[in-house]
């Protein structure tokens with residue numbers, strides 16, 4: 341995937357890994373809106389895969405591809421063991437989390453604090469490369485704490501590339517391991533996109549993707565003039581409708597416009613299957629709440645989804661009712677215009 345993209349000058353648009361957000365239902369939704377965006381799982385800890393419920397942690401719908409599995413861990417042997425298990429699930433990429441600063445993650449000595457021990461990250465990547473048939477990539481910050489990004493970032497990159505990493509995704513800000521919450525660590529340390537661009541100049545033959553604070557597809561396109569990939573997290577989740585233009589803008593597909601009725605029907609069918617398998621509407625509907633942010637009827641849409649989806653016995657008809665609220669508001673607006 342990455343070597344092809346580099347060879348052919350193809351860019352990659354990705355939706356970031358986000359714990360509690362980019363679960364399989366969210367990814368299924370996003371895939372109905374963009375056929376090509378690369379989707380990431382939530383971080384899955386290697387130990388959990390080894391000891392926990394594998395199907396629940398790794399299972400996904402065939403429709404989700406291309407989909408990348410993000411792993412958390414810092415023990416090469418455990419990461420390798422987790423990957424041996426994960427191979428059966430046929431992810432298109434395996435990504436190592438070197439950017440997540442939560443306390444839970446730090447106590448396991450993985451995530452962003454690995455920026456401090458690049459040699460460990462390199463050993464992890466080498467162990468993962470030895471097992472994985474899919475590309476192995478790293479998602480990192482530009483540094484942590486008092487590190488000097490101009491030194492820490494290229495040092496980490498040189499080592500993981502040496503170990504065989506196929507691409508690097510960089511969240512273009514530092515993380516502070518003490519004193520900031522994970523949320524603050526996504527907002528307070530200043531963004532430095534230029535250092536990511538400089539890494540691309542230094543390693544023109546390496547796939548480098550940029551992440552952090554990118555709100556619109558126009559901004560994404562501007563970054564893609566400098567680097568190979570762009571990754572959106574919060575903007576893609578909170579306003580998934582922006583994904584509707586991704587295939588046209590970044591993958592050369594004709595502009596067909598969003599097919600919201602088709603999306604409604606596909607999500608209703610998906611929910612029906614999910615409920616048939618013992619799941620609940622709410623598992624899926626919670627990711628759909630932000631879909632029409634800013635459009636007429638979106639308040640009513642949100643209200644229907646967030647209240648009615650929780651009621652006992654709620655099924656796909658709630659999705660139909662929510663979409664109808666947007667439709668009829670749109671209709672009223674057209675008539676009064």
Ligand SMILES: Cc1cc2nc3c(=O)[nH]c(=O)nc-3n(C[C@H](O)[C@H](O)[C@H](O)COP(=O)(O)O)c2cc1C
Nearest residue numbers: 356357358359382383437511552553554572573574
């Ligand atoms: C709710 C939430 C959960 C996140 N979980 C992860 C995670 O599991 N792994 C990871 O590498 N980054 C995680 N992140 C960070 C995002 O992947 C991304 O790097 C960050 O949000 C910056 O991108 P954005 O400004 O486009 O949102 C998470 C972010 C959010 C908002």
